[in-house]
Amino acid sequence: MKENTTRPLSAEERLEWIRLIRSDKVGPITFYKLLERYGTAAAALEALPSLAQRGGAPRFRLHPKDATAREYDALEKAGAKIVAFVEDAYPPLLRHLEDAPPLLFVKGHPHLLSKRAVAVVGARNASVAGRRLAHQFAADLGKGGLLVVSGLARGIDAAAHEGALPTGTVAVVAGGVDVVYPKENAALYDALCAQGAVISEIAIATQPQARHFPRRNRLISGLSRATLVVEASPKSGSLITAKMALEQGRDVFAVPGAPQDPRAQGANQLIRDGAILARSAEDIFEAIHDQISPALKEANHIDFTVENTKIADPVECDEARGELIESLSTTPVSVDELIRNCQFSPASVATALLELEMAGRLERHPGNRVSMLYDT
Incomplete structure (x- = not known):
């Protein structure tokens, strides 16, 4: 779910968005899941290493700040503009894609x-x-x-x-x-x-x-x-x-x-x-x-500036993660189906899935589906 209201990003936020989307194992769908969970790219970047550690990875590679700054400077020198998903200039129909790019150059x-x-x-x-x-x-x-x-x-x-x-x-x-x-x-x-x-x-x-x-x-x-x-x-x-x-x-x-x-x-x-x-x-x-009027369903509103308060405690997330590892396979399955078939809250399941993904053990697919990666 992604927000359908617009606002300009500051220069600092643009750098944070670039750094987040360039970080290891963060694609467009995961990017939005992280912003839905943590409210801002800065907060998501701070949380990523611990998410990966809880998911079973010994370390996580954030995209380097200096590389982010170099990309930002190179865009400016090339005369390219950055258009973010939450800004007015972002193409309206593109917003309907589950994996819409957070940033367009x-x-x-x-x-x-x-x-x-x-x-x-x-x-x-x-x-x-x-x-x-x-x-x-x-x-x-x-x-x-x-x-x-x-x-x-x-x-x-x-x-x-x-x-x-x-x-x-x-x-x-x-x-x-x-x-x-x-x-x-x-x-x-x-x-x-x-x-x-x-x-x-x-x-x-x-x-x-x-x-x-x-x-x-x-x-x-x-x-x-x-x-x-x-x-x-x-x-x-x-x-x-x-x-x-x-x-x-x-x-x-x-x-x-x-x-x-x-x-x-x-x-x-x-x-x-x-x-x-x-x-x-x-x-x-x-x-x-x-x-002339878009016939496509509007995305549900999520405020990317406020942290999601519906978050389970770490103990429940640990329990959910263990059950998900047992339930998942290399065959993609709907997240909604996972939630229906377990006793944990949607917030706990969402957090546990993020942890597994950041650890390189889970892959996301279109249609809100996920699968395990056993060869990593």
Whole structure:
């Protein structure tokens, strides 16, 4: 659960948020669990070593303060802005994700992130016709008042950004916000920084790696009311973006193509599986016309500035931890189910799970599920 009110972060808080999200075993979901439990990043950072120790780890590595300061300074030197989950500039639809990034790093114009958005994605080895279609779709979507989101890859992504540059487009990248990838899109990257925006949740100066792209894809779909796939092979990363969009409760559109073209097989399969066929931008406008008001469930309010007072005593937490270790396996199970099947309070279970996670013995999964890690 994450708060749905906004407030600006101070410079000191920004440093603390960076340090917390960069600390060992702290991902976005755990970040919010810690702030829900302790109220502030500073309090969570102070508690992490003892949490890990109670969970069975002899030591815990907090992200170094000097490394945090260097990252903060590098962001400023690169001209990147920090947008926190609790701030007005944070993209409204992205807040609905369970694993929404606590911090986004933005080069360009952060105000664009508040616009209603549609993602346009597709094949890197796109055909000339596919690139032309992506460019036209993006231009028409932009003229209709929508922000076009894509991933700055070659092919369909680049064509979509180029088509929407005059009206507003955002690139989500799989490395640091200052890293141009692929190099052939350097001019487009510069244009996006000048006229649109480039965003990332990954530390500045980080080179893109294979494991970063699924994380990047969830942001592309998470920013957007709908995702349009123009061309995609059966193993295209664009299909991962489409799958994530569906899991996030968003619409998926696809442009049909010739059955003989491998680059059309992914989009054709999406249509066969229920994606909305898109012939032009009008099909997208028609489908989302009635969705001006967000149809997605609002997140429950949690005040991240106040420590949660519903906390069990250490003895009860110790007992809960022992029972959880016995009950859990490598198969993910719902936290709600764990609470229903034990005699301990939700606060005790939540604290014990945090302790096991910080000790590297437990893994969190989407849908508020957890599993044990027996190989650590």
